[in-house]
Amino acid sequence: MNGLSLPPLNIPALLRRYDLRPSKGLGQNFLQDNHVLQEIVSMADLGPADTVMEIGPGLGSLTRYLALLARSVTAVELDRKLFPALESVLAPYKNVRLVQGDILKLNPAELMETPGYIVVANIPYYITSVVIRHLLEAEQRPSRVVLTVQKEVAERICAGAGRMSLLALSVQVYGKPVIGTTIPAEAFYPPPKVDSAVLCIEIYAQPIIPADRLDRFFILIKAGFSQKRKTLRNALSGGLHLRGGD
Numbered sequence: 001m002n003g004l005s006l007p008p009l010n011i012p013a014l015l016r017r018y019d020l021r022p023s024k025g026l027g028q029n030f031l032q033d034n035h036v037l038q039e040i041v042s043m044a045d046l047g048p049a050d051t052v053m054e055i056g057p058g059l060g061s062l063t064r065y066l067a068l069l070a071r072s073v074t075a076v077e078l079d080r081k082l083f084p085a086l087e088s089v090l091a092p093y094k095n096v097r098l099v100q101g102d103i104l105k106l107n108p109a110e111l112m113e114t115p116g117y118i119v120v121a122n123i124p125y126y127i128t129s130v131v132i133r134h135l136l137e138a139e140q141r142p143s144r145v146v147l148t149v150q151k152e153v154a155e156r157i158c159a160g161a162g163r164m165s166l167l168a169l170s171v172q173v174y175g176k177p178v179i180g181t182t183i184p185a186e187a188f189y190p191p192p193k194v195d196s197a198v199l200c201i202e203i204y205a206q207p208i209i210p211a212d213r214l215d216r217f218f219i220l221i222k223a224g225f226s227q228k229r230k231t232l233r234n235a236l237s238g239g240l241h242l243r244g245g246d
Helices: 011-017 034-044 061-069 080-090 125-136 151-157 166-172 211-226 232-239
Strands: 051-055 072-077 096-100 118-122 144-150 175-183 196-203
Touching (some): 034 061, 034 175, 061 118, 072 080, 080 096, 125 166, 151 196
Parallel strands (some): 051 072, 072 096, 118 144
């Protein structure tokens, strides 16, 4: 990190000052450990020409580091109640644009002016798979995605041949995933009940399945995984609603 460091945010004090409570329904676990924040930004490998999309900036702990390294940061936050605190924390960083909204209902191509942007985010764990799919299937995909996710989910996404899940295949068609540092529960406030890890996905210039075959490919693999205990022939027949002689 070349010595890059910022004073840590006092998350509990910020929450008290703005009369806020972490929302369990929104999966809010705020990162507060500076070493972990530095590790995440290091994996993102940002330069002064890079544009960044951050999903769920929360109280701005990670956003501050992104703003110091990147040309611009577009931070998308769903929870309106966090904005007074978030705007206060990020006031010194003029290259940060805050957007209130649900990333799953927003078009990344409209949020990010140029292709090749980088996504860095501490997302609520319950939306991990849908967020990844939303980003990878967008008409303007990022060049790199760095997320804090459940350690078990990161391991599933990075699984090799013979151990792949539907999620792993869906990701690895678009890019190469690797697991970086693990994150202890106490790095968050409040601490989650599961172990976490930093997942980095380097996105290919083009998916490894030709674009005109992607839809059919995903229909086939979803059918294959839909009934795991059956033989491949029977699973595909059931998943694709084919009769025995088809």
